[in-house]
Amino acid sequence: MSLPSINPTKTEAWKALENHFQEIKARQMQDIFSEDTTRAARLKIEWQDFYLDYSKNRITDETISLLLKLAEEVKLKEAINQQFSGEKINETENRAVLHSALRDFENMKPEVKATLQKMELFSKEIINGNYKGFTGKSITDIVNIGIGGSHLGPEMVTEALQFYRNHLKIHFIANIDGDDVVEKLNKLNPETTLFIIVSKSFTTQETLANASVVRDWFLKNATEKDIEKHFVAVSANEIGAKDFGISENNIFPMQDWVGGRFSLWSSVGLSICCAVGFKNFENLLKGAFEMDTHFKREEFENNIPVILALISVWYNNFFKSESEAVVAYSQYLHKLVPYLQQAVMESNGKSVDRNGEKINYQTGTIVWGSVGSNSQHAYFQLLHQGTKLIPTDFIGFSESLHGNMQNHKILMANFFAQTEALWEGTYKKTVENPFKNFEGNKPTNSILIKKLTPKTLGSLIALYEHKLFVQGIIWNIFSYDQWGVELGKTVAEDTLEAIEKGEASLVKSASTKQLVKKFLINQS
Ligand code: F6P
Numbered sequence: 001m002s003l004p005s006i007n008p009t010k011t012e013a014w015k016a017l018e019n020h021f022q023e024i025k026a027r028q029m030q031d032i033f034s035e036d037t038t039r040a041a042r043l044k045i046e047w048q049d050f051y052l053d054y055s056k057n058r059i060t061d062e063t064i065s066l067l068l069k070l071a072e073e074v075k076l077k078e079a080i081n082q083q084f085s086g087e088k089i090n091e092t093e094n095r096a097v098l099h100s101a102l103r104d105f106e107n108m109k110p111e112v113k114a115t116l117q118k119m120e121l122f123s124k125e126i127i128n129g130n131y132k133g134f135t136g137k138s139i140t141d142i143v144n145i146g147i148g149g150s151h152l153g154p155e156m157v158t159e160a161l162q163f164y165r166n167h168l169k170i171h172f173i174a175n176i177d178g179d180d181v182v183e184k185l186n187k188l189n190p191e192t193t194l195f196i197i198v199s200k201s202f203t204t205q206e207t208l209a210n211a212s213v214v215r216d217w218f219l220k221n222a223t224e225k226d227i228e229k230h231f232v233a234v235s236a237n238e239i240g241a242k243d244f245g246i247s248e249n250n251i252f253p254m255q256d257w258v259g260g261r262f263s264l265w266s267s268v269g270l271s272i273c274c275a276v277g278f279k280n281f282e283n284l285l286k287g288a289f290e291m292d293t294h295f296k297r298e299e300f301e302n303n304i305p306v307i308l309a310l311i312s313v314w315y316n317n318f319f320k321s322e323s324e325a326v327v328a329y330s331q332y333l334h335k336l337v338p339y340l341q342q343a344v345m346e347s348n349g350k351s352v353d354r355n356g357e358k359i360n361y362q363t364g365t366i367v368w369g370s371v372g373s374n375s376q377h378a379y380f381q382l383l384h385q386g387t388k389l390i391p392t393d394f395i396g397f398s399e400s401l402h403g404n405m406q407n408h409k410i411l412m413a414n415f416f417a418q419t420e421a422l423w424e425g426t427y428k429k430t431v432e433n434p435f436k437n438f439e440g441n442k443p444t445n446s447i448l449i450k451k452l453t454p455k456t457l458g459s460l461i462a463l464y465e466h467k468l469f470v471q472g473i474i475w476n477i478f479s480y481d482q483w484g485v486e487l488g489k490t491v492a493e494d495t496l497e498a499i500e501k502g503e504a505s506l507v508k509s510a511s512t513k514q515l516v517k518k519f520l521i522n523q524s
Helices: 012-024 029-035 061-073 076-084 099-103 110-128 152-160 178-186 205-219 224-230 238-243 267-276 278-297 304-319 336-348 380-385 405-424 454-474 483-501 510-523
Strands: 044-047 050-053 141-145 169-173 193-198 231-235 251-253 323-328 366-371 392-397 444-449
Touching: 012 061, 012 304, 029 405, 044 304, 050 304, 061 076, 061 304, 061 454, 076 278, 076 454, 099 278, 099 454, 110 251, 110 267, 110 278, 141 205, 141 267, 152 169, 152 267, 152 336, 152 454, 169 178, 169 267, 178 205, 193 205, 193 224, 193 267, 205 224, 205 231, 205 483, 224 231, 231 238, 231 267, 238 251, 251 267, 267 278, 278 304, 278 454, 304 323, 304 454, 323 336, 336 366, 336 454, 380 405, 392 405, 405 444, 444 454, 483 510
Parallel strands: 141 169, 141 193, 193 231, 231 251, 323 366, 323 392, 392 444
Antiparallel strands: 044 050, 050 444
16 A cells, blocks of 8 residues: 655644744743743653653644644554555655564564574674684774665764774775775785675665775785685675675675665674674664664654654744754764764655655755764854754763763763753843844754663664654655665766766766866876
8 A cells, every 4th residue: 555645734734833833933932931830841751761852842732732633634653554564665666664674573574584693693703703814814804885875874883882892893985985995995904804895786886896996905915716705795686796706605685675774774784793793783673673662652742753753844844944953962973963864864855745746845854963062162153143943953871881970971061051052042131242142942852861872772773764754754755765866876977988088078068078178187
């Protein structure tokens, strides 16, 4: 069955929200808070080790109840069930969307179990040093060659779980930028390095080109038969991987129903598994599974991904906020935003609805941000006193992993203080100097998690996966395809042909022709 296709702007709830927005838009959070002393205690969700405070938003109980009505009218519950039951909800690619099946510990598919077992065995041998390279030495370095979903998830998680890492050094070659590849290879010893070529399609230009460069580099010191010990592949395209010269045993399969940007839970997570060991990888999956269960079963009003998605829609479509920020008060999460950018923007950057009609309302938000407290000394000025409304998610942990509480208290005091300063500002205080005035009324969500563990990280990532799905359902778009990246790939192929032939005249557009011409002249 197809996903419901309902234009959200034609629902009763949407119309009611438009009217409601007129009442709310000028209201100050400071007034709303002082009128309702129970607000902070009510607008929160406690779930496992998570505490979500969403009270610092420009919403009232009525806003939430209208947004929940919107979720009902667009048939969100039905859509969630359709996704989890494996219906082909990625209709434009005729695929099911089952990344949640990769972590479904209640009902694990045999092929998922088999792949996990293969990952467990392989990573164990690498970690304990029994796996030997072509000169009989153990592996010390692992290089993940892949881009987009075949890079961002593994890199984000291996960085986030630094505390849980073993002795292996993990590197990522993603960019086709040859200088970066050389910089990375210069630090490696072919005798002790394992390369994991990660590409769901095994057709991605950057990945295949980089993998070839790396193979040539390797063969300067080794022979063809040594490749087997140093190159493995993760792919849904077994033939493509074999054609590249990877032996069957060295291919870790992935399924068609796993989207690239949701694939870190699959064999794409092999580098994570090697970096932190299988047990930790499994706990990451378990955390995601628990969030899946929460998302599937919990009433919407207590459902973290649903509430965060609805609030985000409220700002995006009614306040017309163009972007939202995510600021994690943990250096470990410094790669979270690039990961979310692909997940959210590749999924919801769409302007045609599920009926194939051009959309006349706003869809995907721009996600940006970095880590606190660094960001306070960079772009927070604009959050506090700029002209744009930028709803921001603050993420932090109660415990410091190394127990450096002296710093941790300062870090978290800054988290809490910023969310307070943003909503409260200097409203109703006499500030003579207009440059020192803070209007406040700036919305934030606070996600306070007990401790950064593989499990809580898994839940956090799954939270954002479900949030973006809910938003896609409301906006009546297909979140799981990414046709928007294809045109650029084709144009790049034509442009490369012109460059390789040294003939700028082969380029179609006048402006690009000039650029290519200059590029060729500079090279000669
Ligand atoms: O071009 C975008 C994209 O298809 C992403 O969706 C994907 O994560 C990335 O390229 C890499 O694709 P692959 O894993 O097939 O190499």
